[in-house]
Amino acid sequence: MKPAPISEDDLHAWADGRLEAARRAEVEAWLAEHPQEAAALAAWRQQNARLHAAFDPVLAEAVPARLRAAATPGRWRPLRAAAALGWLALGAVLGATWNAPGWNAPGGARHADSHAQPADALIELPRRAAVAHAVYTPEQRHPVEVGADNEQHLVAWLSKRLGTPLRVPDLGPLGYHLMGGRLLAAEAGPGAQFMYDNATGQRLTLYVSAAGSGNGAAASFRFAEEEGISVFYWAENGFAYALSARQPRAALLPVADAVYRQLAP
Amino acid sequence: MPSTDALLAEIPRLRRYARALTGDATRADDLVQDTLERALNKWRLWRPGNLRNWLLTTMHHVFINQLAAENRLQYRDAAELPETPVAPAQSDGLELRDLGRALQALPADQREILLLVGLEDLSYEETARIVGIPPGTVMSRLSRARGRLRGLLAEGETLPAHLKIVK
Numbered sequence: 001m002k003p004a005p006i007s008e009d010d011l012h013a014w015a016d017g018r019l020e021a022a023r024r025a026e027v028e029a030w031l032a033e034h035p036q037e038a039a040a041l042a043a044w045r046q047q048n049a050r051l052h053a054a055f056d057p058v059l060a061e062a063v064p065a066r067l068r069a070a071a072t073p074g075r076w077r078p079l080r081a082a083a084a085l086g087w088l089a090l091g092a093v094l095g096a097t098w099n100a101p102g103w104n105a106p107g108g109a110r111h112a113d114s115h116a117q118p119a120d121a122l123i124e125l126p127r128r129a130a131v132a133h134a135v136y137t138p139e140q141r142h143p144v145e146v147g148a149d150n151e152q153h154l155v156a157w158l159s160k161r162l163g164t165p166l167r168v169p170d171l172g173p174l175g176y177h178l179m180g181g182r183l184l185a186a187e188a189g190p191g192a193q194f195m196y197d198n199a200t201g202q203r204l205t206l207y208v209s210a211a212g213s214g215n216g217a218a219a220s221f222r223f224a225e226e227e228g229i230s231v232f233y234w235a236e237n238g239f240a241y242a243l244s245a246r247q248p249r250a251a252l253l254p255v256a257d258a259v260y261r262q263l264a265p
Numbered sequence: 266m267p268s269t270d271a272l273l274a275e276i277p278r279l280r281r282y283a284r285a286l287t288g289d290a291t292r293a294d295d296l297v298q299d300t301l302e303r304a305l306n307k308w309r310l311w312r313p314g315n316l317r318n319w320l321l322t323t324m325h326h327v328f329i330n331q332l333a334a335e336n337r338l339q340y341r342d343a344a345e346l347p348e349t350p351v352a353p354a355q356s357d358g359l360e361l362r363d364l365g366r367a368l369q370a371l372p373a374d375q376r377e378i379l380l381l382v383g384l385e386d387l388s389y390e391e392t393a394r395i396v397g398i399p400p401g402t403v404m405s406r407l408s409r410a411r412g413r414l415r416g417l418l419a420e421g422e423t424l425p426a427h428l429k430i431v432k
Contacts, residue, residue, distance in 0.1 A: 008404070008408060012382075012404060012407055012408065012411075013389075016383070016386075018389075043411075043415045044411050044415070047383055047411060047415070047418075048384070051364070051380065051383050051384040054285070054364050054365070055282075055284055055285045055384060056281065058277065059277045059278070059280075061280070063276045063277065063280070066294070066298060067276050067280070067294060067297055067298055068273060068276070070297075070298045070301040070302050071269060071272040071273050071276060071305075072269055140302075
């Protein structure tokens with residue numbers, strides 16, 4: 001029986017090893033009589049081999065952390081949504097909360113209240129910390145300005161900008177490792193945000209800023225929660241601290257306690 | 266929803282394909298990251314089945330969106346796209362540089378097909394589904410890509426003296 005004519009598709013399938021044995025034999029018999037096509041096919045096969053030789057080593061490379069994080073669901077999607085809305089939406093929600101009667105003069109703009117209570121900085125603090133947390137933690141590529149690999153520089157730089165020697169708590173025993181930090185615009189000047197993450201990619205942030213006058217006395221722990229972000233905050237020696245995470249209060253408490261103890265003079 | 270472990274297991278393959286497709290390690294990982302994020306955003310569209318091919322389909326969409334956004338290359342089904350050589354891939358070794366440069370000189374639509382078949386070892390039918398074109402178009406693009414790559418690689422061996430790669 002005369003074999004079906006050899007098509008170009010057959011030739012590709014031959015080069016890719018996708019022909020059944022019988023058809024393969026027919027193609028090979030045909031190729032024996034067509035040296036020009038046979039040379040092309042040898043070149044195609046060699047292309048496949050060269051592609052594998054060139055790029056298969058990628059398979060053995062360690063997977064970068066940012067890609068492992070990107071494959072971990074449930075963490076960044078809600079955060080990214082919050083960040084997309086960003087200052088506007090979250091700020092509005094939180095602002096509404098904090099602008100509620102009893103916190104500020106009803107209907108009055110925040111800055112119109114020149115006779116702010118001494119505790120004003122701390123009232124602002126959890127809102128600012130939560131917004132900064134929501135804005136920066138979803139960042140995959142630029143979560144921090146200076147990474148933990150430059151920790152010395154990071155601490156020196158932020159200490160200089162905040163005008164006080166900063167200490168970065170070591171949360172390793174709790175499973176959190178410093179990713180790095182960034183400079184922020186806080187209520188009355190520079191603020192700092194340090195970001196940590198754990199093995200499952202959960203991130204928490206420590207926000208530090210000047211607490212303003214009248215807050216020299218140590219303030220005890222306070223807790224706020226907005227939009228699912230838990231914030232523990234306190235003031236000490238003229239500086240305000242806030243620890244934020246998208247975790248339940250009970251889960252964040254031991255971390256906040258460790259931070260508080262380590263930062264205590 | 267695909268399990269995280271299953272997703273993690275696919276990352277090396279995605280990185281290999283993306284590296285060959287983009288010719289640049291950082292751009293490749295950006296592409297993989299965008300693909301994973303988009304896949305997780307769209308996981309409701311995923312039907313239990315071939316996770317790898319679903320991810321490759323997602324990567325195809327991300328890739329052509331990026332091309333369009335970068336205005337680097339119009340992604341069209343046209344054989345007569347002007348060749349748009351880009352900077353050669355940074356890599357080790359002459360072989361990869363040579364091959365990488367030749368790959369990047371291929372039109373993106375041909376490069377995709379060549380790599381899905383020749384590097385990812387997918388069947389023509391799977392390739393057609395991933396890129397969303399008829400199988401016949403896969404075969405014609407594959408044919409053009411192989412012919413052109415053969416010419417480019419042969420060219421590399423007969424470059425002018427000052428560009429010649431010494432083996």
